[in-house]
Every structure is written in C-alpha cells, then in structure tokens.
Amino acid sequence: MNILQVYLTLAAVLFSLGIFAVITRRNAIAVLMGIELILNAANLNFIAFARFGGMNFSGHIFALFVIVLAAAEAAVALAIIINLYQNFQSINVDEAQQLKQ
C-alpha cells in the first residue's frame, strides 16, 4: 500500500465522518463542524496529490484557498446561527422550519 492511498483513505474517512455529522446532528454548530470536516478532507486530498500525485503547487494553492473560504464560511455560518437562535431561541435545525414569521 503506497503512501498516497493512506492519505486518501484517511481523507475518505474524514469526509464520511463529516457527512455523517451533517446528516445526523441536530445542533447547527455540529452540522457546521461536519462541513469543516468535509472541507478538510478535501484539503487533505489536495495536499496528498500535491506531494505524491504530481499536482505540485497547484494543490497547495487550492488548499490555501479552501482554508480561506472555510474561514469566511465559518463567519457567515456562525452569523446565520446567531440569527437562527434569535428567531427560534434554539439552534436545533429541525425546529427551523418556517420560511417566514
């Protein structure tokens, strides 16, 4: 088993855990954390391909962009969650079913 496969397997596990979190968690923050996991699984793949797959610096650059995006996304998502809490007094995604008040 070569090293790339190990990274890819790890990334796949991370991705699956992320998806699992997104699907199963009721807590919006936990869902957000699942998304972070998915993004990081992708990042891990980029880096692994950059190192072993001949993607070179392009992989690094992509990874950096993803981190920046993840930061921005976290900011926006947390803002949404705060609004959610203000409206529903809860951050349980199941309870946020109304499109308008």
Add this chain to the structure above:
Amino acid sequence: MNIFLQYTLLIYFLPLIAFGIQIFVGKRLPRQGDWVSIGAVLATLVLSIALFAGMLLDYNPTFKQNFSFTWLETANFKISMGFLVDNITIIMLLVVAIISSASHIYSLKYMEGDSRYSQYYAYLSLFTFSMNGIVLANSMMLLYMSWELVGLSSYLLIGFWFEKDSASNAGKKAFLTNRVGDIGFFIGIMSLFTAIGSFSYSDIFAGVAAGKITGTLLTLAGIGLFMGAVGKSAQFPLHIWLPDAMEGPTPVSALIHAATMVAAGVFMMVRVFPILSPDVLIIVAYIGGFTAFFAATIAITRTDIKQVLAYSTLSQLGYMIMAIGTGAYTVAFFHLAIHAMFKANLFYGAGSVIHGMHHALHKLGDHKTDAQDMRNMGGLKSKMPVTYWAMVISSLAISGVPLFSGFLSKDAILAGTLALVNRTGSHHLLLFFGFGAALITAFYMFRMIFLTFHNKPNKPKIFEHMKESPTAMLIPLVVLSTLSIFIFYTLPNVNPLSGQGWFTHLVAQHESLVPGNLNPSVYAIEESIHHSHFPAMITSLIVAGLGLLLAWLMYFKKLISAEVWTKRLRPLYTLSFNRYYIDELYDKIIYQPFLKIADWVAYLDWDVYDKYFINGFGRVTEWFAKVVGIADYDGLDQGIVDGFGRSTQRLGNSLKKIQTGKIQNYVLYAAFAIVILLILQML
C-alpha cells in the same frame, strides 16, 4: 358569312336579346320597354319576309341549307347543333313572325295598364325565340330544347294572371299534360339516338334509310315522337289542357294556343315524316281524325266565345294530324300555315269583343257578368263592324267556303283521306270523322257569329256601352283577314277551287325512307289525291253548306228551335256540354287514384316509416346513448379518468413523505444515491 346564316342568327337571337332586356330592365325603360320587344319581332318579320322573297325568287323545291357546329364531343359520341333552312323552315318562320308581330301590336292596347306589362312582353319575346328554335333546328336536340322552352313560355303566359286560381291551375295543367307527351317524345328521340348515334335530321334520315333501326323499334320510336305531338298539339287523349289554356290573355291564345305553338307538334311530324313507319301513320291518322270530330262536337255546346275557338283549334289540329297520317304531309303543313292565319284572326276578333265587353262592364260597374259569355252579347255587328267582318271572313275560311284560304287546305286534307280510303279500301271511319267535323265546324262557327253579332242584343245595357276597339287592335285583324283570302296561297294559280300554287310547288313531298316500305310512294299518294280531289271537294262543299244553313236556320232565322232540339237530344247534349266527361274521367281514373296512392304513401311514410322506423331509430339511439352515457360517465370517467386522478393522488401522497423539508434528509438521500452510483460504477 353565309347570308342565310346571318339572317337566321338574327331571327333566332333578336327576340332572345329583347327578352333579356325586358326581363331585367324593362320596367325602367320608357313605355315599359314594349318597343324593344316589338322592334325585335318586327325585325324578325322583315328578315323572314326577305328570306321568303328570296325563296319565291329562287322557286327551288329542293333548296336546303344546313349549318351546324359541334356542341358537345366525347370519346363515344358527338352532338352538334345548328340550323336547317329549307322551304318549310322559311314558310314557318314567316308564319311565326306574322302572328307574333300581330300579337305584339295587338297587345299594345289589349294589355295596356296591366301591372306586369313589361314582363308580358318579355314572355312574348321568349316565346318567339323558342318557337323560332323549333322551326330552325336541324337536330332533335335543339328541337327538344326549344320544345321545352315553348312549353315554359306557354306555362308562364297561361298563368300570366296568376292572381286568379283558375289561371294558375290552367298553367300547371298545361305544363303537366305536356310533360306526359314529352316523356314519349324524349323516349322516341333517345331510341333514334341510341340506334343511329346522332340527333341531326339528316343523320337520322340516312340511318333509317340504311336500316340501322327497323321494324318494331322504329314504330315505337315513331309513336314516341308522335306522343310529343299529341301533347303539344293537344290531340286526344291529351287535349284537356288546351281549352283551359284560354285563361291566358287573348293575344297569347291567338299566338301560342291557336296559331304557332300548338302547331309545333304538326310541324315536328312534318319534319320527321319520312321515318314514320306505316303502323305509326295509321295510329296518327286515327288519333287526328278522332280529335277533329270529337272536339268539334264539344264546340257546339260551348257558350264561352274563347272556348268555342279553343275546341275548334283542337279540331283543326286533328285535321292536320290526320293529314299526316294519310301520308299527305304537305297538305298538313299547308293547313298549318293557313289555319295559323285565320285562327289567330278569330282569336283577335274574340279578344276585340271581350275587350269591348270589359270596357262596357267597367263603365256599368258590373264585375259579375262574364265578359266572354256569348249569351251576354248579341247584335254587336253594328257596334263593331271591323271585328265583325274580320270574324266572318275567318269563319268562312275555317268552314271551308271557296274563295277563302281554309277551303284549299281543308279540301286537300279531305281529298287525302278519301284517297287513302280508295287506295286501301278500308279506314272508312276516317272519312266519317273528316266530313263530319267539316259539317259541325261550319255549324258551330256560324252559331258563334250569329250569337255574338246578329239578332237583338241580349243585354241592351251592355250593348249601349260597346264600341269598336282601338286601331292597334284592328290592324292585325285587317292584315290577317286579308291573308285569309285564297289567292295568297295559290299564286301564280288563280283558280279558287284548286290548291295548286307556289306552296305545293315549293314544299315538295319527301319520299318515305323506311326500308322495305309499305308506305305508298309520293307519286302514288299524289296521284290518288288527284283522283279524289273532285268528289272530296263536292262533298266538303255540301257538308259545309249544310252546316252553315243549319246554323242560319237555328240561330239567325230561329226557324228551328235550339231549345227543342237540345231537349230532344238531351243525352248527346249532356255529353257534349260536359266535354264527354273526359276531365271527370281523368279525375276518377288518374287524379283520384293518384291522390289515394299519395295518401297511402304519405301514411306509409309518416305513420309507418316515420313513426316506427325513424322514431324507432330515435329510440334505439336514445337507448344506445344511455348505455354509452353510463359507460362513459360511470366507466370511463369514474373508473379510468378519475382513477388516474386517484392513483396520482395516492402516488403523490406516498411520495410527499420523502419531501420532509429537512435538509439533512435530502443530504442523506444524496449520499445514498452517490453510494449507489459508486457501487454501480464499480460493478
């Protein structure tokens, strides 16, 4: 272009143009356009006289011009139309033109103030056009078309005063009765066409001579053609329409129902004479002879002046038909031309009297007295001298008195009949018909003259207001009276007792073309007529004199009482007075059964067919509609259409459970889908 063609085209089409103008814009023209029709007919008169003069100068008995063009051509047959101009055509054209012009001029006064004055002239022009078509036709096709056209114009003019029921009924009766004859005529024409393949006279004559149609078929074709003549020339048993046709205006009666149209049957028989087989000729002779005698006996008891003339026309037409049957067809045509003149004149005379009566009655404010009844007249001689003399001259002519035209032709017909009896040694009945009718004719004509013009006036009040008719009505009387003198028909011969002259020279008899002919040759006929001439003349003079004398004694001198003899001969009188119950007989054996059949058919149609069959259909349809309705509504709509709806609803209901609105579920489905896709790809 050939000069004859030019003339005939003008003669043929001028009245048609006049008809077109009159019918469409006549009302808006000055004087309601009577001058258009009169102009057209006078032009045809001038042209006819020119043709006639040409014929006299030529003096050629075999003169013949034939113009034809292809009218219809198919792979199997070709129909051509055209004109045949020979001496018979020219003489007939002149006769039609003279009488037609006379009627047009006469109508100026007679029809003055009528509400449909321009229409009347339009119809007259239409009639002149159609009649010229019959005369000019060189084929059965054009002849038949014109034949129907004269029938139409006759119908229109008989029913001209259609406000009167009797007039519109008479029109219908004339039209329908003619139809019976015309069916036979059509069958005759078509059987000739089927056998020979052409409508034109020359082809038909050649075909018969070549034996393309012989024996029974030829006889049947001849009988068919004769049926046409029976209808048009009002021979027994289709004579019933002519007396009723007197409902039309008197100039029309003179033109159409006395002089020209009713003679069309005779004219046609003259044209087709060479192809008539001996059997046909015998039938023709008997029908004609019987009609001559039979109609004369009815005329005796008529009291309506026009009815007397109508039956006398029937009788004279019978004479002509009989002459054709005896083989002397030149004589038939001779009588046709002569009869046209004096009979039209008699009608104009009667019209003049009726016109005067109408005026007198109008002045008296009397609308009940019959203006045509001779019992209301009497003594009019002093009031209407021109009319009186015109009628006397014509009556002398029709009675067959020497010096007058009628003598020549009537004598020739009787000679022809006597010749036939001498040749064959049988058919004596025809002699009885011929001489009997001659006797009765003289009697009833002078009965009419004496009742109308002599003795004391029967209704002095009316008599006081009577006066002579206006000049426009007297001109035709004078002209036609002149033409009733023998000399016009016998020149250059001036012997009043012999009919020999230009006419007999120019209208040469055609040999019969029937193969294996039993008809005697022209020479034999003429020879036998020549031998019979003298005895026939003496006998006819005696019978005419007897008839005249009888009328004089009975109605002028009143030495023999008409009333007493009426009582003595009561059964005969009743028969004659009721016209032998022919109309009643037809009513019994034709109309009533027909109505019964119609009732029965109506019953079948309405009560049986409609009620059970048609309504049955309705009910079946109704029931079927119900079933279909149930199938449609309960089955299709409820089951299938609504079923689709319900199943969609059910499907939607079950599917909507997937649509939870929870994003996480959707992501789960998406993840599952991806996993499944991956698995599929790996497989």
